[in-house]
Amino acid sequence: MAWDFSTDPEFEAQLDWMRAFVREEVWPIETVFDELGDEGFRRAIAPLQEQVKQRGLWAAHLPPELGGQGFGQVKLGLMHEILGSSPFAPPVFGNQAPDSGNSEVLALAGSADQKERYLHPLLAGDLRSAFSMTEPETAGSDPTLLQTRAVEDGDEWVINGHKWFSTNGSVADFLILMAVTDPEAKPHQRASMFVFPADTPGVRIVRDVPTMEHPIEHFGRYGGHSEIYYEDVRVPKDALLGARGAGFLIAQQRLGPGRIHHCMRWLGVSRRAFDMLCERAVSRFAFDSLLADKQTVQNWIADSLAQMQAARLMTLHAAWKMDTEGAAAARTDISLIKFFGAGVLFDVVDRALQIHGALGYSTDLPLEQMYRFARAARLYDGADEVHRQSVARRVLRGYEPVDVPSQHVPTRREEARRRFADLLETVTSND
Numbered sequence: 001m002a003w004d005f006s007t008d009p010e011f012e013a014q015l016d017w018m019r020a021f022v023r024e025e026v027w028p029i030e031t032v033f034d035e036l037g038d039e040g041f042r043r044a045i046a047p048l049q050e051q052v053k054q055r056g057l058w059a060a061h062l063p064p065e066l067g068g069q070g071f072g073q074v075k076l077g078l079m080h081e082i083l084g085s086s087p088f089a090p091p092v093f094g095n096q097a098p099d100s101g102n103s104e105v106l107a108l109a110g111s112a113d114q115k116e117r118y119l120h121p122l123l124a125g126d127l128r129s130a131f132s133m134t135e136p137e138t139a140g141s142d143p144t145l146l147q148t149r150a151v152e153d154g155d156e157w158v159i160n161g162h163k164w165f166s167t168n169g170s171v172a173d174f175l176i177l178m179a180v181t182d183p184e185a186k187p188h189q190r191a192s193m194f195v196f197p198a199d200t201p202g203v204r205i206v207r208d209v210p211t212m213e214h215p216i217e218h219f220g221r222y223g224g225h226s227e228i229y230y231e232d233v234r235v236p237k238d239a240l241l242g243a244r245g246a247g248f249l250i251a252q253q254r255l256g257p258g259r260i261h262h263c264m265r266w267l268g269v270s271r272r273a274f275d276m277l278c279e280r281a282v283s284r285f286a287f288d289s290l291l292a293d294k295q296t297v298q299n300w301i302a303d304s305l306a307q308m309q310a311a312r313l314m315t316l317h318a319a320w321k322m323d324t325e326g327a328a329a330a331r332t333d334i335s336l337i338k339f340f341g342a343g344v345l346f347d348v349v350d351r352a353l354q355i356h357g358a359l360g361y362s363t364d365l366p367l368e369q370m371y372r373f374a375r376a377a378r379l380y381d382g383a384d385e386v387h388r389q390s391v392a393r394r395v396l397r398g399y400e401p402v403d404v405p406s407q408h409v410p411t412r413r414e415e416a417r418r419r420f421a422d423l424l425e426t427v428t429s430n431d
């Protein structure tokens with residue numbers, strides 16, 4: 001029976017290197033990111049990206065023929081747990097969202113020309129991308145309601161629609177867009193994907209929507225969530241990405257691994273918050289003892305560790321299932337970790353913030369930023385409720401309705417009495 005939680009020593013050495021590298025080289029950038037600006041940030045991380053490439057860890061989510069490492073989801077998961085500790089580690093390793101997911105879409109569904117034009121420069125770090133699907137007017141949770149339309153006109157597609165929360169839209173060189181091409185088809189075959197340059201005439205990027213994470217609007221900022229109007233945008237026929245009507249299929253394939261990476265990155269954030277929680281517990285004194293001696297704080301520590309351990313095992317198990325049985329087999333596991341992992345992140349960060357009192361609420365610590373980041377995790381890539389619904393639906397497929405509950409004791413007793421009638425008679429006659 002194979003049941004092994006160990007990591008091979010060679011890869012463990014890589015993980016050790018990543019832990020030290022991210023802590024020593026990437027964490028310091030966090031405190032000067034705003035001062036560096038976009039160009040300064042690119043220059044600051046360029047030498048770090050070189051080191052990552054030399055180490056063979058660049059764009060590890062892609063297969064080797066595309067310049068990636070072909071790690072598989074378990075190894076990628078372990079790697080993302082480390083990268084998640086800082087929002088600036090993923091770009092240093094060439095696997096930041098949404099570029100990593102978009103590169104997977106291009107690798108999966110792109111034509112040779114699209115790979116040449118978009119994928120290779122994206123992997124080289126020369127281009128940036130955005131994924132434009134969610135609309136303000138329709139429920140993103142139910143993308144069969146999408147209204148953005150792409151209509152054929154001669155050798156072109158003409159796109160009209162309104163999107164928002166297209167992350168990195170305002171700094172992107174190209175966009176991957178989801179639009180309805182076949183409104184009469186079955187709901188999940190109506191939409192297609194397109195890829196085209198962000199400066200195509202008719203693409204009007206109006207703002208980066210201010211959010212809890214970035215409350216002050218800065219247009220054209222890395223990590224901004226852009227609102228975009230597509231007004232009679234004409235793209236050539238070969239801008240279609242993948243088969244016509246395959247938009248949902250491709251989106252599903254993109255989202256599965258992406259959710260595993262999100263969950264592992266959240267564990268990286270949780271671990272950093274947890275360390276801060278413990279450090280404060282053994283440092284702060286009130287009411288005759290350290291906070292570490294209060295039972296409430298001890299409960300926070302034990303509960304946080306238990307939750308993180310559970311989320312970690314669930315996520316690595318989902319990754320393992322994806323590696324061994326494929327994305328379809330891992331769907332329930334991925335939905336489970338998406339809402340469970342987001343909840344764990346939120347709880348751990350909340351406790352770490354609480355134990356620091358006013359300091360935790362201040363921007364003198366990264367906890368308030370983590371807290372705002374954690375809140376979004378319950379929404380993007382599927383709101384909690386949608387993943388719970390999808391788990392419950394799939395679980396319930398394994399059950400049949402009954403007139404009498406199958407565990408009804410009087411019914412079971414009657415059956416058992418029939419089965420053991422001889423024995424029961426002997427026992428009774430001995431009385």
Ligand SMILES: Cc1cc2nc3c(=O)[nH]c(=O)nc-3n(C[C@H](O)[C@H](O)[C@H](O)COP(=O)(O)OP(=O)(O)OC[C@H]3O[C@@H](n4cnc5c(N)ncnc54)[C@H](O)[C@@H]3O)c2cc1C
Nearest residue numbers: 131132133134139140141165166167376379380381383385
């Ligand atoms: C930080 C961030 C980054 C994002 N990046 C991108 C991006 O790059 N590209 C992109 O296209 N989109 C992006 N999004 C959008 C994201 O995918 C959507 O917000 C998400 O799909 C939910 O859609 P919605 O906001 O329209 O909410 P709605 O679909 O309107 O849902 C609102 C609420 O309704 C409830 N609900 C929905 N369905 C059910 C149900 N079945 N049962 C019970 N309750 C339900 C849930 O509480 C849900 O939160 C991003 C969002 C965030 C917050």
